[in-house]
Amino acid sequence: MTTASAPGKIILFGEHAVVSGATALGGAIDLRAKISVRDLPGSVLIKTEDLMLQGFSFDLTTGRLTCAQAAYATRYISAVLKEFDVRDMQVCIESRLPAAAGLGSSASIVVATVAAVSRHQGQCLSLREIAEISYRLEKKVQQGLGSPVDTALATYGGYLQISQDIRPLELPPMKMVVGYTKLPHDTKSEVKKVQELKKRHSDLVDPIFRAIGALSEKAVPLIKEQNIAELGQLMNINHGLLASIGVSSRELEELVYAARGAGGALGAKLTGAGGGGCMIALPGADGIEPLMVSLRQARGIPFKVQTGCEGVRLEGDL
Amino acid sequence: MTTASAPGKIILFGEHAVVSGATALGGAIDLRAKISVRDLPGSVLIKTEDLMLQGFSFDLTTGRLTCAQAAYATRYISAVLKEFDVRDMQVCIESRLPAAAGLGSSASIVVATVAAVSRHQGQCLSLREIAEISYRLEKKVQQGLGSPVDTALATYGGYLQISQDIRPLELPPMKMVVGYTKLPHDTKSEVKKVQELKKRHSDLVDPIFRAIGALSEKAVPLIKEQNIAELGQLMNINHGLLASIGVSSRELEELVYAARGAGGALGAKLTGAGGGGCMIALPGADGIEPLMVSLRQARGIPFKVQTGCEGVRLEGDL
Numbered sequence: 095m096t097t098a099s100a101p102g103k104i105i106l107f108g109e110h111a112v113v114s115g116a117t118a119l120g121g122a123i124d125l126r127a128k129i130s131v132r133d134l135p136g137s138v139l140i141k142t143e144d145l146m147l148q149g150f151s152f153d154l155t156t157g158r159l160t161c162a163q164a165a166y167a168t169r170y171i172s173a174v175l176k177e178f179d180v181r182d183m184q185v186c187i188e189s190r191l192p193a194a195a196g197l198g199s200s201a202s203i204v205v206a207t208v209a210a211v212s213r214h215q216g217q218c219l220s221l222r223e224i225a226e227i228s229y230r231l232e233k234k235v236q237q238g239l240g241s242p243v244d245t246a247l248a249t250y251g252g253y254l255q256i257s258q259d260i261r262p263l264e265l266p267p268m269k270m271v272v273g274y275t276k277l278p279h280d281t282k283s284e285v286k287k288v289q290e291l292k293k294r295h296s297d298l299v300d301p302i303f304r305a306i307g308a309l310s311e312k313a314v315p316l317i318k319e320q321n322i323a324e325l326g327q328l329m330n331i332n333h334g335l336l337a338s339i340g341v342s343s344r345e346l347e348e349l350v351y352a353a354r355g356a357g358g359a360l361g362a363k364l365t366g367a368g369g370g371g372c373m374i375a376l377p378g379a380d381g382i383e384p385l386m387v388s389l390r391q392a393r394g395i396p397f398k399v400q401t402g403c404e405g406v407r408l409e410g411d412l
Numbered sequence: 413m414t415t416a417s418a419p420g421k422i423i424l425f426g427e428h429a430v431v432s433g434a435t436a437l438g439g440a441i442d443l444r445a446k447i448s449v450r451d452l453p454g455s456v457l458i459k460t461e462d463l464m465l466q467g468f469s470f471d472l473t474t475g476r477l478t479c480a481q482a483a484y485a486t487r488y489i490s491a492v493l494k495e496f497d498v499r500d501m502q503v504c505i506e507s508r509l510p511a512a513a514g515l516g517s518s519a520s521i522v523v524a525t526v527a528a529v530s531r532h533q534g535q536c537l538s539l540r541e542i543a544e545i546s547y548r549l550e551k552k553v554q555q556g557l558g559s560p561v562d563t564a565l566a567t568y569g570g571y572l573q574i575s576q577d578i579r580p581l582e583l584p585p586m587k588m589v590v591g592y593t594k595l596p597h598d599t600k601s602e603v604k605k606v607q608e609l610k611k612r613h614s615d616l617v618d619p620i621f622r623a624i625g626a627l628s629e630k631a632v633p634l635i636k637e638q639n640i641a642e643l644g645q646l647m648n649i650n651h652g653l654l655a656s657i658g659v660s661s662r663e664l665e666e667l668v669y670a671a672r673g674a675g676g677a678l679g680a681k682l683t684g685a686g687g688g689g690c691m692i693a694l695p696g697a698d699g700i701e702p703l704m705v706s707l708r709q710a711r712g713i714p715f716k717v718q719t720g721c722e723g724v725r726l727e728g729d730l
Contacts, residue, residue: 302653331613331616351662
């Protein structure tokens, strides 16, 4: 058996503005997808274990129970198996990442599967090759959509600065809390909405995007110096600017204000495309626990994470 | 007996940015303060009737019941009575405006009192004189703070564009809903907080203020053409920009998203200094009622208002 795991990701600053050329900052998080493969003569079987399963549906005519999230993971894994011409394998997925939440769950599944399958076949792909293949496959499954950021973070880990190119940054890890609204997000429609707003009101949206880009750049030295009070304030500003272009929601605001209020967070913002999905919060002096409680109370699902964690890696035999 | 009434106000666009020179747009609303004065030989008595009273306190040592809001109104009326050297008068206040909510309640009380007292003494002040005296008295009671906008709107009614100077605009009335969070707001501390943020991050706050100023100017032709769909979108953008500079709150966001969601509003934003106070919402195709319900459900107090209404006026004898 060969096992590989890859991290999820959060966007710390700059989502949406990055689509129009502003700088963004992303970080890998230690919620990982783990893929184990083993020989299974004569057939291909994809098994899900400990996947955060939601959205089961039961088809009365066929008597078949299907799970949207397992189907979703299966689509990505099938694309990898096809790429590597696999015909005799059992693939087992474990993931701590909620799907369609903007945490790069599909990218981490693709990257971990590429790493596990290629190594099981005796190949030694470089990280660069893993990232390239994974990006190509993710894009194919998403029918042309998707950015290289998620697969790059799942592959290399750490932090990435994204503008015209994608550049790794040497920055220390940070403890944060991710709050999941339990609403799926739809990157495509959120991006489209924002780009349409920009077309109609470029005199408003252009300066907002420039301010967001400036935030991403100001954040880097603050993370380096661990000036988290100031960093939190920049997160709050970024969140408001995202709300101004229409990508926040009642559920996201509830979590953001719960975090800043009773949760004692130094800063909180939505992360990723918005609408639904997740927000992130930087713990204050009282630490992580009040933040976890406040997000649960505000009907979210909180995850403790560390940013800037390791990228794809092979795991010891289970 | 002589009776005068004056309207409250909302800021439609541009609060906070106007402090730094950007354009703002304010409108009078048909929630009015009414002041009736009559001779009362030998003494001065201030009576409150139908005032939205909140925050009573009972002093155990003196056995005296005091009401913060009545005390607040009394301070402004006393200043007017002193200005006009009144010694024998009963003044009766009725107001539909919540105090300290950012709706210009003190300005409307001062303006209506100046109008009623001066007329009762047989003087015929011009609107300009009423506005000037009222602004001077409001500023005195607020110990130097306060802008001429509230007293100007209470005096002239209609709409005002505020930048270097204050300019009346000819615009049609609009039906809106004001949602009161029941939290008092503190203009002074909110303005100070924003100005401090601007000092530390002028490269972020300056473009945000410029975008807010641009919104105020774009709004004028939309109100003229009654293009309320587009106007609502600008309100939403303005709200996010205000949130980005830290003047929103959980309670305001709850009302804003309730209005935009179940309330069917075309747009919703906080109005005035923020923190607490009020938000405003532009009704959608289903009209005012769903908006009233959604704001009540979100723990706010909704008021139906019409913007751009008449300024100070003498009322017929009761």
